[in-house]
Amino acid sequence: MPNPCIICVAITGSVPTKADNPAVPITVAEQVESTQAAFEAGASICHAHVRNEDGTPSSDPERFARLKEGLETHCPGMIIQFSTGGRSGAGTERGGMLSLRPDMASLSVGSNNFPTRVYENPPELVDWLAGEMLTHDIKPEVEAFDLSHIFQAVKLHREGRIADAPYIQFVMGVKNAMPVDREVFDFYVRTVDRLLPGAPWCAAGVGAGQIRVNDWSIAAGGHART
Amino acid sequence: MPNPCIICVAITGSVPTKADNPAVPITVAEQVESTQAAFEAGASICHAHVRNEDGTPSSDPERFARLKEGLETHCPGMIIQFSTGGRSGAGTERGGMLSLRPDMASLSVGSNNFPTRVYENPPELVDWLAGEMLTHDIKPEVEAFDLSHIFQAVKLHREGRIADAPYIQFVMGVKNAMPVDREVFDFYVRTVDRLLPGAPWCAAGVGAGQIRVNDWSIAAGGHART
Ligand SMILES: [Zn+2]
Ligand SMILES: [Zn+2]
Numbered sequence: 470m471p472n473p474c475i476i477c478v479a480i481t482g483s484v485p486t487k488a489d490n491p492a493v494p495i496t497v498a499e500q501v502e503s504t505q506a507a508f509e510a511g512a513s514i515c516h517a518h519v520r521n522e523d524g525t526p527s528s529d530p531e532r533f534a535r536l537k538e539g540l541e542t543h544c545p546g547m548i549i550q551f552s553t554g555g556r557s558g559a560g561t562e563r564g565g566m567l568s569l570r571p572d573m574a575s576l577s578v579g580s581n582n583f584p585t586r587v588y589e590n591p592p593e594l595v596d597w598l599a600g601e602m603l604t605h606d607i608k609p610e611v612e613a614f615d616l617s618h619i620f621q622a623v624k625l626h627r628e629g630r631i632a633d634a635p636y637i638q639f640v641m642g643v644k645n646a647m648p649v650d651r652e653v654f655d656f657y658v659r660t661v662d663r664l665l666p667g668a669p670w671c672a673a674g675v676g677a678g679q680i681r682v683n684d685w686s687i688a689a690g691g692h693a694r695t
Numbered sequence: 696m697p698n699p700c701i702i703c704v705a706i707t708g709s710v711p712t713k714a715d716n717p718a719v720p721i722t723v724a725e726q727v728e729s730t731q732a733a734f735e736a737g738a739s740i741c742h743a744h745v746r747n748e749d750g751t752p753s754s755d756p757e758r759f760a761r762l763k764e765g766l767e768t769h770c771p772g773m774i775i776q777f778s779t780g781g782r783s784g785a786g787t788e789r790g791g792m793l794s795l796r797p798d799m800a801s802l803s804v805g806s807n808n809f810p811t812r813v814y815e816n817p818p819e820l821v822d823w824l825a826g827e828m829l830t831h832d833i834k835p836e837v838e839a840f841d842l843s844h845i846f847q848a849v850k851l852h853r854e855g856r857i858a859d860a861p862y863i864q865f866v867m868g869v870k871n872a873m874p875v876d877r878e879v880f881d882f883y884v885r886t887v888d889r890l891l892p893g894a895p896w897c898a899a900g901v902g903a904g905q906i907r908v909n910d911w912s913i914a915a916g917g918h919a920r921t
């Protein structure tokens with residue numbers, strides 16, 4: 470097994486609710502239970518969003534703290550990754566939980582369109598979030614919603630604002646951002662190989678493209694987000 | 696001469712001022728004079744921004760009207776392209792001059808970062824601008840600041856929101872967006888060839904990369920923005 474595949478489980482995400490699927494874990498207790506099942510099935514990273522009681526996205530550090538505590542107890546050794554994505558808060562609020570020092574955190578490095586709005590990651594906020602991750606010794610997972618985001622990650626690394634070779638995730642299938650496209654996927658892989666030789670990477674297909682992108686990623690030597 | 700190169704001259708742009716270079720044409724009279732010189736030297740398209748008296752960017756339809764009139768008189772047959780770019784106004788203000796029916800207008804179809812801020816093109820605004828161009832029979836030039844913007848242009852065309860095969864311009868060299876990169880340039884060309892077989896395209900290098908991108912574009916059978 471020269472290069473085991475890392476499976477990252479996004480237990481909750483920021484969009485689906487119990488109305489979409491009653492199995493979506495919303496409370497911290499549900500999230501811990503759901504993560505433990507994935508951990509026991511082989512997942513190594515937990516990508517975590519937290520929710521308010523009513524199911525709406527939250528960036529409450531207290532909830533993240535309780536989730537982290539639960540995961541450390543029930544999933545010993547699992548890598549905990551907090552989302553700093555833009556659906557759960559605005560501006561620096563998105564990184565308010567980074568002082569809890571999770572192992573990893575997601576980091577968006579550019580802006581793009583989402584289905585109904587602009588996903589805003591202004592340069593100043595990107596710098597601040599990257600700085601918080603440096604300060605708290607958190608490994609970023611760079612979310613590449615478009616090709617230029619790979620170049621931005623490389624630039625941040627060259628400038629010392631991302632400590633090690635960035636771990637980049639290709640995100641495909643978000644409406645109005647990058648669609649699920651095989652040629653683009655292959656070019657993403659070649660671009661990471663060219664700019665960050667030897668660096669691991671992963672890929673996520675959102676919605677209907679999930680399994681397809683998982684297949685591509687695993688076959689090409691990458692890692693997978695479920 | 697099977698495929699003559701179309702030269703598009705951006706006489707003013709939205710950023711440089713007379714303090715940067717005294718030759719930057721600011722008044723409508725200066726813009727017409729400068730465009731005429733470029734027209735006589737072989738440029739076929741005039742990409743136009745207008746400015747306020749103090750040199751700051753403007754989206755004033757009255758100024759665009761005077762510019763169009765001057766260009767029609769002094770550069771007969773030249774293709775007039777108005778910029779709807781985001782530095783000169785917010786929201787639908789950016790398209791307030793489209794009822795003047797220029798031959799072409801620039802159209803951004805996605806969002807991305809600029810040197811110090813987010814270049815915001817929310818889906819609703821993109822749809823509105825594309826709709827205005829349809830209504831007034833204006834040919835859009837799609838500004839691709841990133842790879843997904845090519846896919847967005849194709850989608851708009853498939854949905855009938857861009858009438859003919861979109862004319863796409865690859866924009867490289869804007870800080871925090873796509874850098875000037877030869878592999879990416881080649882992939883852009885292959886992507887347009889794949890998704891819009893036979894469609895013409897052009898490329899612009901911003902700042903230091905301008906001549907390099909012009910060279911690449913002309914050699915690869917594309918058109919050029921100066
Ligand atoms: Zn997430
Ligand atoms: Zn347990």
Ligand SMILES: [Zn+2]
Nearest residue numbers: 708709778780
């Ligand atoms: Zn322009």
Ligand SMILES: [Zn+2]
Nearest residue numbers: 728731768769
């Ligand atoms: Zn004249």
